[in-house]
Amino acid sequence: MLLRNVVAVRAAHLALGLSGDQRACRSAVLSSIPDVVRTRVSRATLLAAHEAAWRETSMDDDDPRRTLLSVHDPLRRALLALSLPRVPAVIRGEALCTALADLPKEEATTVAWTVLPAVLDTNLVPATTAETVAALVSGIAFGGATVSGFGPHREWAIDVRRRLSLTAVPRNDVEFLHGVIAKFCTPAQQLTGTELPNADAIIARLLQVREDCHAALATRVRAA
Numbered sequence: 001m002l003l004r005n006v007v008a009v010r011a012a013h014l015a016l017g018l019s020g021d022q023r024a025c026r027s028a029v030l031s032s033i034p035d036v037v038r039t040r041v042s043r044a045t046l047l048a049a050h051e052a053a054w055r056e057t058s059m060d061d062d063d064p065r066r067t068l069l070s071v072h073d074p075l076r077r078a079l080l081a082l083s084l085p086r087v088p089a090v091i092r093g094e095a096l097c098t099a100l101a102d103l104p105k106e107e108a109t110t111v112a113w114t115v116l117p118a119v120l121d122t123n124l125v126p127a128t129t130a131e132t133v134a135a136l137v138s139g140i141a142f143g144g145a146t147v148s149g150f151g152p153h154r155e156w157a158i159d160v161r162r163r164l165s166l167t168a169v170p171r172n173d174v175e176f177l178h179g180v181i182a183k184f185c186t187p188a189q190q191l192t193g194t195e196l197p198n199a200d201a202i203i204a205r206l207l208q209v210r211e212d213c214h215a216a217l218a219t220r221v222r223a224a
Helices: 002-016 021-032 043-057 064-069 074-083 089-102 105-121 127-141 151-165 171-184 199-223
Strands: none
Touching (some): 043 064, 064 089, 074 089, 074 199, 089 105, 089 127, 105 127, 105 171, 127 171, 151 171, 151 199, 171 199
């Protein structure tokens, strides 16, 4: 529907002698969003979305920013934000922050912990992005996480710590990942007979996220 409306409005603009593809597209967008009928949508929000989309369509096909902005998977977008060459720091920071916001909390915190040294030691992203990454880490790094609940909660958390200690990751990473899992992956309530999450599956997923982050950072170092 939106595509048909854009074509129709642009045709009308041409017939009336009005110039500007962007102006025609903006008019079509503002008149075609169905949510406006039942939900109050800020005009500024719609204009900002239009401006962002227009900037993306005006990029060259080989512009790395086009690749970065078109990736929907948040983890992949975060990794590309760290590794793609020739991307301005502001674009990297925006992509990394939106990716962290879209990821599950345990994955976002793991990514933040893994990439924080590179973010702090380089001009990879703006200072505001570095602060966002550091804030995610600080919630676990300073004091860890308290496990509350019945006996099975505590036993499960202890078992997670034991399983992490058997991996090859450094001790600091073990302690941090244990805090992440205890905070974000332990159920808030435990009913008698309810099965707790699969600790091995959670550990494997977060270790893979950690490995993917290191691989992305290594790719950037080689490219540099």
